[in-house]
Amino acid sequence: MGEPAGNDVLFERRGHLGVVTLNRPKAVNALTLGMVTAMLEQLTAWAADDAVATVLVRGAGDRGLCAGGDIVAIYQDMVEEAGRAQDFWATEYRLNALIASYPKPYVAFMDGLVLGGGVGVSAHGSLRVVTERTRTGMPETTIGFVPDVGGTLLLSRSPGETGTHAALTGAHLDGADALFLGLADHFVPSGSLPALAEALESATADAAVGRFAQEPPASALEAQRDWIDAGYAGDDAEEIVRRLRAAGGDAAEAAGTIEQKSPTAVKVALASLRRVRDLSLEEALDQEYRVGLRFLAGHDFREGIRAQVVEKDRNPRWRPATLAEVGEADVEAYFESLGERELGLGGVGAGANIFSQSKEPK
Template identity: 80%
Template sequence: MAGKHLGETQPAEVLFERRGRLGVVTLNRPRAVNALTAGMAAAMLEQLTAWADDDGVATVLVRGAGDRGLCAGGDIVAIYQDMLAGGGATAEFWAEEYRLNALIDSYPKPYVAFMDGLVLGGGVGISAHGSVRIVTERTRTGMPETTIGFAPDVGGTFLLARSPGESGTHAALTGAHLDGADALFLGLADTFVPSGRLAELAAALESEPAEAAVGRFAEPAPPSALAQQRDWIDACYSGDDAEEILRRLRAAGAAGSGEAVEAAAAIEAKSPTAVKVALASLRRVRGLGLAEALEQEYRVGLRFLAGADFREGIRAQVVDKDRTPRWRPSTLAEVTADDVGAYFAPLGDGELQLSSKETNHV
């Protein structure tokens, strides 16, 4: 989108524009599938705060430039480079990003997210906490953090812990890419609109109330494959023991469930530490509001920054691209309860403080 910049210091990585009564946010790194940077998060936080108090803006729309997706997640190459330098910039980035996620969750105006194409990790954080979340037939979403030796963040644990049954646990541990119908089932989205009609919907939002405009373009979604797998997912993923979950998945696979076989193989390829910490994160977040969930994810994230697997996972998947990470420890059995508990220990003066500043909605 060739929109004008608001403010002389506005970075080209994200564009802001007023169209009628619509405030448009366009993530503008199409070659990187609009991967989120610290500068983009800071700019969005500033502009959304301003629009919240602007009577001329009735609705906010967030979308991605190009045709590949809204946002493929955080810029993990930048995170990798920062980890080699000590990790301080990443900690600051996450603090800003999580403040943005909290603001989106409590935004006082309709916040419409076009979750078209790839919407992964940090892309979920800037969309799935909004009040009007739209998927298409092109949507591919998910929280793939365990693949790079990390755990779901940006409020992902909060969202997936509230998905039906144990479907969110399955999505978190396997890091599976999900289609729009699965996103609707998991509670990551609300409405299905064909991708070819998004431009018309955006134009309608310039002058119409969001609810009315979206209602005119909404169509029935295809069936969710994940919803149809609830029986074995709920049976296999209940409880707090990752090793027992893996045993159940193998047993379900032996009994004829090809999907369970695939899930077991996916989990076995992930960082054992990340799998166990992700599972504990989902269990610990039950009953918390989003602000508290983000504070917990911040503690966990800083511990991953200081560990080996996060750096190794990015190296293997994105930097060297050999797809053969060397996890330490290398098995689930070697990751103790004390190891997992240490990821959730208080940070003292380094805590991220959101709970007293943010009103949650669930």
């Protein structure tokens, strides 16, 4: 995780377009510390470069933009207790804040898989493009973790309780669902992305994207909003599961999915979404960093990665094993101050932004 980026992320200028290509296709472009450090430095330089009018981020290969952070590297870091994961998150979250406040159009091609950290380098941008191939989401509860990279704030702003549903179940969502949740802005067929990238070299970002954007398909998530809003109301995870189970059908299936996740992660994710509603992105990232370091020191995150990615037995042994065993005090402890280890993005004026202008929330 601490290695330099090398060729794992590529930068080039094409006309007035700065192009960022995440370049680990065999790992679905999973992010490393070297990659996010290089992106932070290059984006900062391009922000002050009058020759660059627009920035584009895309993924190499045909599997997706980015499958998230390199969780195998995070697992190795936990085993070795080396402290690299916290350095990765600190840099990654600064990158997320930079993208959200970027003074130039930031276009993200959210094609194929866009999960976890992939959402962080795309959904904070100003022009977020999905396709018929998009499969996005924040699946962290599956590995005993919680949404981060500003994902708690993004999902807290989704219509009704649909963001809560996405966070707790870790559902993979298509492009239409991403648009409905507020994670994306435009639908462009994947076959048109090369032509769109070429158009961005000379045209304004709005004009180029507008030329290729099409009416998206209907969102299945939007059609399910009635039972989602009813089922996920409130702050009690156990009551939410009971309500969903009693409703039957898709709601009961969602309840079953939630019960397979880490009980601690489910309760902390729910509390994170509720706490973040009135925060800035920088404050939300501070909270996610606080929570993340607590998960690094706990049991379920390491166990979840072991079960899903390392040994792949798909049989995580969560501790505690049930929602009922996770007490309120246990949840509250995840949000306590880190003292001198605080990330502190929300405490620097208007945030970590190095630019004077800040975008309105999407």
